[in-house]
Amino acid sequence: MKIAIDGPGGAGKSTVAKRLADELGMTYIDTGAMYRAVALAVHRRGLSTGDADAVRGLLGFIRLGIAHEAATGRQLIYLNGEDVSDAIRTPQISLGASDVSKIPEVRLAMVELQRGIASGADVVMDGRDIGTFVFPDASRKYFLTASPETRARRRFLELTAKGQSVTFEQCLSELLVRDENDSNRAFAPLKAADDALLVETDDMTEDEVVAALRADLLNLGLCGAGP
Numbered sequence: 001m002k003i004a005i006d007g008p009g010g011a012g013k014s015t016v017a018k019r020l021a022d023e024l025g026m027t028y029i030d031t032g033a034m035y036r037a038v039a040l041a042v043h044r045r046g047l048s049t050g051d052a053d054a055v056r057g058l059l060g061f062i063r064l065g066i067a068h069e070a071a072t073g074r075q076l077i078y079l080n081g082e083d084v085s086d087a088i089r090t091p092q093i094s095l096g097a098s099d100v101s102k103i104p105e106v107r108l109a110m111v112e113l114q115r116g117i118a119s120g121a122d123v124v125m126d127g128r129d130i131g132t133f134v135f136p137d138a139s140r141k142y143f144l145t146a147s148p149e150t151r152a153r154r155r156f157l158e159l160t161a162k163g164q165s166v167t168f169e170q171c172l173s174e175l176l177v178r179d180e181n182d183s184n185r186a187f188a189p190l191k192a193a194d195d196a197l198l199v200e201t202d203d204m205t206e207d208e209v210v211a212a213l214r215a216d217l218l219n220l221g222l223c224g225a226g227p
Contacts, residue, residue, distance in 0.1 A: 001026070001122045001222065002137075004130035005213075007144035008179050008190060009094070010151025012201050012209060016144065017126035019210045022073055024124070024223050029066065029117060031127035031134070032097065033077040034110045036088035037064055039096030041079055049099035056105050066117060091159070091166060091174050098178045101128075102185040111188075128182050131193035139222055142213060143192035146202045151175055 003020070007013045014030050021028035039049050041062050047054040065078035076085045087093075100106050111134050118125060118135070125134065131141035146154075152172035159166045182190035192198060197216060201209050217223040 001139045002118060002135045003124045003217070003222075004135050004138040004141045004193070004196075005124065005126040005144060006128055006131050006142070006190070006192065006196065007126075008128075008151065008182065009175050010155045011144040011146050012154065012206060013126040013142075013144045015206055016209050016213065017124045018073070018075070019206070020213055021124035023210070023214060024122075024217075026122040026124050027118075028068070028073070028075060029114065029123055029125040030075050030077075031110065031114055031125060031130065033066075033075065033085070033088060034064055034113065035097040035101045035106070036093050037077050037079045037084055038062060038100045038106060038110075039093050040084055040088050042100065043093065043096060049096035052103050055100050055103055059105060059109060064113060089159075089162070090164065091170065095174060095178060098181040102181065102187070104187045107133075107188055128190040129188040131196050132191060133188040136193070140217060140220065141193045141196035142199055143196040144199050144201055144209070146200065148172060148175055148179070150202045 005013045005017045014032070018028045042049050042055055042058060045058060047058065049055065063080050067076045067078070068074065069076060076083055077088065078084065114125065114134055127134065131138055149172065152168060152175050155175065156166060156168045156171040159171070199209060199212065214223065
């Protein structure tokens with residue numbers, strides 16, 4: 001079974017996807033981490049994530065791996081054997097991920113990896129093109145969204161809780177830039193699949209969103225009623 005959860009940054013899709021996967025006993029895959037890892041690799045080489053030719057030339061030297069912590073189920077992302085799960089969670093790398101994700105060769109390489117990981121497994125996968133491109137035949141598709149202000153506030157609280165020095169205005173500006181980039185890229189842009197269920201999360205808690213998706217899956221007969 002494949003469950004696709006798409007949406008813009010700060011809509012809560014990663015947290016909701018992980019919790020839903022945990023509750024259903026499925027594998028969680030955060031595809032955004034893969035693009036962030038590519039952006040980190042480019043940054044570490046001193047190259048610009050906006051230089052498509054340079055990024056294409058680096059692809060052959062990038063090896064990505066995914067694992068999950070046994071105790072917490074947290075997804076870990078490895079770049080050439082190094083755990084970079086924390087290093088990729090910065091505003092700079094977030095914007096860089098938006099840059100590299102516009103490059104068709106990068107997307108195709110990541111999609112191949114995503115499909116390979118999900119092959120033969122029940123997965124909850126979140127990203128920006130899961131329901132439209134990665135798994136257009138997913139068992140169920142969701143598109144989570146919220147106002148830019150709500151999403152920026154969530155991102156601000158998330159980053160400051162990790163000790164990063166950011167402002168709400170900075171988070172809002174960077175989210176708007178990424179929304180523009182992701183929605184207007186020529187290849188596999190961010191958009192809701194025609195058959196996706198739209199979930200507006202502005203006035204919903206994390207628990208409420210997870211419960212709503214779980215109830216929908218139960219109604220469709222795609223999961224059991226137990227814990």
